[in-house]
Amino acid sequence: MYAETRADDLVISCIRELMRRHPELPPERVDDVAIAATTQIGDQGLTIGRSAALLAGLPRSVPGFAIDRMCAGAMTAVTTVASGIAFGAYDVAIAGGVEHMSHHPMGEGLDPNPRIVAEKLVDESALVMGSTAENLHDRFPELTRERADAFAAASQDRVQRAYEAGVIQESLVPVATRSSELGWGLATADEPPRPGTTVDVLAGLRTPFRPHGRVTAGNAAGLNDGATACLVAAESVAEELGLPVAMRLVSYAFAGVEPEVMGVGPIPATEKALDKADLSIDDIGAFEINEAFAVQVLAFLDHFGIEASDPRVNPYGGAIAFGHPLASSGVRLMIQLARSFRDHPEARYGLTTMCIGLGMGGSVVWENPHYLAEAAA
Numbered sequence: 001m002y003a004e005t006r007a008d009d010l011v012i013s014c015i016r017e018l019m020r021r022h023p024e025l026p027p028e029r030v031d032d033v034a035i036a037a038t039t040q041i042g043d044q045g046l047t048i049g050r051s052a053a054l055l056a057g058l059p060r061s062v063p064g065f066a067i068d069r070m071c072a073g074a075m076t077a078v079t080t081v082a083s084g085i086a087f088g089a090y091d092v093a094i095a096g097g098v099e100h101m102s103h104h105p106m107g108e109g110l111d112p113n114p115r116i117v118a119e120k121l122v123d124e125s126a127l128v129m130g131s132t133a134e135n136l137h138d139r140f141p142e143l144t145r146e147r148a149d150a151f152a153a154a155s156q157d158r159v160q161r162a163y164e165a166g167v168i169q170e171s172l173v174p175v176a177t178r179s180s181e182l183g184w185g186l187a188t189a190d191e192p193p194r195p196g197t198t199v200d201v202l203a204g205l206r207t208p209f210r211p212h213g214r215v216t217a218g219n220a221a222g223l224n225d226g227a228t229a230c231l232v233a234a235e236s237v238a239e240e241l242g243l244p245v246a247m248r249l250v251s252y253a254f255a256g257v258e259p260e261v262m263g264v265g266p267i268p269a270t271e272k273a274l275d276k277a278d279l280s281i282d283d284i285g286a287f288e289i290n291e292a293f294a295v296q297v298l299a300f301l302d303h304f305g306i307e308a309s310d311p312r313v314n315p316y317g318g319a320i321a322f323g324h325p326l327a328s329s330g331v332r333l334m335i336q337l338a339r340s341f342r343d344h345p346e347a348r349y350g351l352t353t354m355c356i357g358l359g360m361g362g363s364v365v366w367e368n369p370h371y372l373a374e375a376a377a
């Protein structure tokens, strides 16, 4: 769909649409624009937060910057500007991310220090995300391919149902597309989902990262193109301008783990974030766990004693069906959590969490502004 669309144009469309949907926000009040991309060259280069702000038509007085924490780029953009707000440096900022994985395949232009492998700082498998997912299956043999495939089929099913219920469409930004074969078009829905996926079909797929492995194209997120953007504001400024409040950021944390099993990163990150908020996992009424690989979501759920079928977990599906354009996904998780909050006034707190390459996890704890104690009782 986006083969001939520039990466920066994807995120510019998101910023423009955000400003169009919020005429109550005078553009000159935006204090900064933080846009993440993992590969910051070509159409994702040129300090994309600043160049996208200019191209989106924001006043020249609005600065911007680029950010990178691989899969958690947009999440880090949000926590960074939120920290600026907490410090008093900003009133309101735009945060988001973009990854055009067809223009910029994972690892493009990299020159990893040979010491990383020569000195056995990490095993070679740590640099291939699919291999780290296979390592996770090794470490936790109870996380079988059957469980991974069942989770993947459920994700496809949840996305299909969310689309049918009109949950997804409201947060999408239509993007004009161009194809030298097909001419001009308009992208109005996600392209990757495969409705009707069954565990039987998934069981027959190849395991590209290891012969007789368990990770397949069906139980992993794909290689996708996409972008996201959101507004982060101080509570008093949101009130002053009349900006709608979708979620309140309570705490966040990033944590490092062994790079060979980067998929466990969300576990310590979540423990750290919960600890900072003085909350326990039982306080969380809605979860958005990035589905880089089914096995990594299952490792998280097993650790915290949560069933894969728990209705609080990824109720509108996840990256296995939607795709995972790396640095953009953190804000998609937040958009879906905001929707969960609206639908579930009994949930007071929610969590967005994701694993990150080179052995990290990131977690953000949010509070539901629509929370009703009576609904929870």
Ligand SMILES: CC(C)(COP(=O)(O)OP(=O)(O)OC[C@H]1O[C@@H](n2cnc3c(N)ncnc32)[C@H](O)[C@@H]1OP(=O)(O)O)[C@@H](O)C(=O)NCCC(=O)NCCS
Residues within 6 Å of the ligand: 071, 129, 130, 194, 197, 198, 201, 202, 205, 208, 216, 217, 218, 220, 221, 222, 223, 292, 293, 324, 355, 356, 357
């Ligand atoms: C797993 C991966 C290698 C697969 O890439 P790919 O081979 O190009 O994927 P494809 O879409 O061509 O799918 C492979 C096959 O599985 C099939 N398939 C994929 N999903 C399916 C589904 N849900 N149902 C049925 N078939 C499916 C495809 O139709 C294709 O079949 P074919 O070979 O007969 O054409 C790639 O998606 C990948 O690297 N994912 C991980 C990305 C990543 O690491 N992200 C960072 C996370 S930290």
